[in-house]
Amino acid sequence: MRYVQSMKKVFGVHRKVVWICYVVLLIVSIPLAFLLYDLFAKVWEDSLSVERLIGEFDYTIWRDALNQEQETWKSLWKMLAVLFPIGLMLMSLSSAGVYYCLDKKSVRVGDFLKGIRTLGWRYLAIALVMICLLALWSLAIWTYYLSHLFEFLEFWKDDRYIVWLGAGLLAIWGVGAYVLFMIGNVAKVEQLQCRGNVLRSFFTGWRNKWNACIRLAPSILLIISIGIAITVLYLGLSSTFKPSAVLVLLLFQQLVTWGKVGLRISAYETVRSFVVGTS
């Protein structure tokens, strides 16, 4: 029941921390939303297409816009190229604040900022190592599948095997990503107690990390499953909204985001409480 306790703690006592992280995420996405809002004004100007965007998805409006306004869309990619790394950096820094607050049983903004000040750069370093390891792991798995796909298609008797192999590799990739998540987060929790060398803490204490991987698997998987279920529910529900319910849609989206930020912090808390409890 570790995940229930974590979720209770995060959505109950530490709701303020969830709000802080949500606001950080919102602050990063607001410039994007406004830039997009302006960009759409340039693409569709004062045409009736803008009105039609309120209604059901119209492929023609979008394709014509993508075909004819290619220069304008380039600014979107430039925008994302800047905002995306900034967003990830802020998320990584805020995880320092989250862990600090969870560790100190505090919900004060001051403590959140103190956590960032004291642990932020260490957490960033861990995040960078994690990005590299995750990229290497993904390359190792998917390069094999994709480079052999045509061979599978031509020489395998049954395409079920190809799909199953893909699903199997996805599962293997998922296990790898999960292990990396555990290694990274156990290392982050260890930073709370031991302010030693980041890399040393990252590559030591394997027993603890391995224990976390095994024993927390059901809890973390459940939290991830709830996250996926929320996303699917959002997609299903939002597609049934009446066209005029744009504001409801936007609010609903933010509710989903808030919930998923809470789930992320619940995952942190699950790892933290386990590591602290076993150290």
Added chain:
Amino acid sequence: MVLLILRAMRLIIFFMSFFSLLPSFADTSTCREKSDAHALSLRTTNYVMELDLDESKHQVQGKSTITWVNRSPDAVSTLRLYMYLNAFSNRKSSYLRNGRGIGSDQVDDRPAEDWGWVKVSQAHQEKVEEPLKQSYVSPTDGNPEDQTVLEIALWEPVDAGDTLRLELEFESKLPRIFGRSGFAEFSFMHWVHWYPKLGVYEEDLDGTWGWNCHQFLPQMEFYGNHGNYEVLINAPSHWTLGGSGCMGVSVLDDSRSRFHFVAHDVIDFAWVASPHLQVIEEQWNDVHLRYLYPSSHAGHADRLVQAATFGLEYMTQYVGDYPYTTLTVLDPPVYGLRSGFMEYPTYITGGSFYAWPRQIRTIESLVLHEFAHQYFMQLLANNEKEEAWLDEGFATYYEDRIMEAMLGERSSLFDVFGYHVSNSAFTRNEYVSIAEGKTDPIGTKSWEIEGPYKAIIYSKTATFLKTLECYMGRQDFDAMMRRYFEAHKFTNPRGEDFLNLLRATLKTQDDNILSPHADAFIDEAIFGTSTCDYLIKDVKQDGQGGIFDHTIRLERRGDLSIPVEVAVKFEDGVDQLLVWDGQEQAHEMHLSGPHRILSVEIDPHRKNQMDINFNNNSFAARPGKLGRAKYAGKLAFWFQQITNTLAVLL
């Protein structure tokens, strides 16, 4: 005594000949074409073939008897035959040489057994002992290394109206599958363009008679006269065979059977053989349907069945009767997927994967496209090499229509979580996406097209036809298509046959705003490369004393012009529909009245599908902001989700 022996011998010979013929009669008793009683076509070229399949070598040894009726005024002394398997005999063929053919990038290091060919070992003209002389010719590109057209010099010319009987002994060997024809793993064999096939002796546009028999180049598959095919194939009994026409089977011995195909009034014959295909048989009216598929595709076999039967129903209702008694649909296994996405007379191939989502309807669209070719390519047997738009473009247009009738107008191709795409919108997008300056006229010969072939031949033509349908009205358009079909079925129509009918039909439509400008529009759309983009430059509203003077400035970019409707909406809710003939590059409309304009829209019903940008067709005096907010919010939401998810891992 001698007389008795002679009589006994005659009896024995009679019974022997009777029984030797028996399988042929018995196995075709369930295989009768509607056309048995009367010919549907002129049956200019007819084939009787007997084949022995060597499945281990992917080879057939065959004997072919071709009868050809000379319908020209000439005495014909040479024949030309398609030998298209030779495109895969070496890398010097025109198909592989220019690197555009399917699979032409995969010819390096190919072992000898992976190449294919077709060879005529003996050719005899009826009543002449001496074998005929053969030589390869290259009438299309002059490549002396290409061996895809065989010329045979006859000993005696065939006079006008006479019938030639030609006996051939040939050998065909499949390559490892390139584009459509070939063998794959697990003994899958797809036999298309596999036998020596006669070209078309016809009068060209200059009035000169001669053989129209092009070499095999990419995108150049079909051109032939209608005729009858009777094909006997000796193959393993436990194998599944399918192909053009109806099929009967008679057992020869413990391991082998004779598969007997009969196809009447068709232009070609193709077949598939594999030990690993399953079969579903269905009946639609008097058409017997066979679906061949690998076991892993059983989960979506119903989608093929539904698409094919819906297609039969739809095309019969809107174009004309399907005159054959069979239709075979192959859903190839993935190892034979290169045989997919293709059309042959009464036999089509689709393409799918295990667990293909039902919300992505490409399985249906492929089947329907290839089925539409039964009308445009097979019944109306145009020259695909010279005027591919007449079959590919028309088939795409009907594929769009049937998909939308079967699966809904907005979501016929894709429908996932509220994001939907219709088949015709996808087709139009392919046309609209052609980069400026990278296009060719629709009417270009296939081997001369340098731009994106599919977008030009398939999509631009289909978009052109949909535009015509919108301007003419569906009922009148369908009536015209039925006339076109009835006038030219079982013949080889040319583009001008369709265009003349189109022009004549448009001239009778007094209420059609396109009619006065139809000739220029058609010529530019088919034989030109211009595009059109109608747009509203600006709208000015000056008010004095309660009366407003409105000036609407319209513009056309591109040289393809077509009349358009302009809808004006006023504040008091009154709508006004105006017409601009669209011939000038810029145009001004002046209106006055007591109310302000709320919106102006060129072509409000999107009749002109060839307009490359609908977004600039309208003007709103007070454009709403919610639409922009909705998608700005949506995209920002997905940014949040991706960032939050990655943050979990980091």
